[in-house]
């Protein structure tokens with residue numbers, strides 16, 4: 001354990017796998033108490049157990065963040081249990097690629113519900129707590145980290161609605177940043193390239209082959225690479241705001 005985030009509380013959505021799981025582990029390693037939100041409770045329990053076994057503090061809360069009430073409850077229970085909320089990593093997301101023509105629109109609904117609405121519900125519920133934490137020791141600054149993607153900067157065929165959601169995350173983050181940065185709540189956007197996680201598992205088989213071919217062949221990032229970047233963002237001194245980080249595997253061209 002290091003001590004950079006001692007006395008602070010972090011909430012990570014989508015903490016049951018991939019980037020969220022690695023981020024929760026890393027923030028805990030740096031001294032934060034961490035609340036873990038996702039639907040697969042047994043995975044959250046295992047991670048909480050592991051963190052506590054290493055001397056950290058963790059709270060697993062089964063949550064579907066697409067449900068506004070559950071999202072609000074996740075934030076409220078975190079703040080009530082640990083007494084404050086300094087850092088929120090809005091990470092839960094799904095990528096259902098495929099051409100727009102003949103797409104199952106249920107996939108669009110799922111992406112919009114999670115990547116946009118879920119992220120908005122969490123940000124909205126967390127903001128009062130972040131503003132309060134930003135006025136307080138030990139850091140007198142608070143962080144909202146929204147996870148976008150390379151897909152939030154560049155649109156490509158076969159990714160239209162995923163692009164729509166991640167571009168939306170970027171636009172929302174910049175607007176909110178301007179609203180709260182004067183009160184020392186930093187809003188940051190992280191845009192990973194290809195990371196080796198469960199994310200592509202949900203893409204229809206025929207679409208995965210057609211759209212993701214080369215990306216699956218290169219040496220992809222590990223979740224820990226993104227967790228490290230998020231930990232860097234939230235451990236900057238009070239006067240330093242890392243607004244945006246684009247992180248690709250070295251071999252990824254686009």
Ligand SMILES: NC(=O)c1ccc[n+]([C@@H]2O[C@H](COP(=O)([O-])OP(=O)(O)OC[C@H]3O[C@@H](n4cnc5c(N)ncnc54)[C@H](OP(=O)(O)O)[C@@H]3O)[C@@H](O)[C@H]2O)c1
Nearest residue numbers: 014016017018019039040064065092093149194195197199
């Ligand atoms: N992997 C990449 O190449 C890559 C690249 C750029 C951006 N990203 C972004 O990184 C973020 C994390 O993705 P990942 O790559 O780590 O994929 P992942 O391993 O599939 O993780 C996604 C997480 O979201 C959670 N989740 C899904 N639906 C949810 C819901 N309704 N309510 C609460 N949590 C929900 C999942 O947990 P449960 O199923 O247990 O709920 C899981 O913990 C996403 O926003 C993704 O768009 C990933």
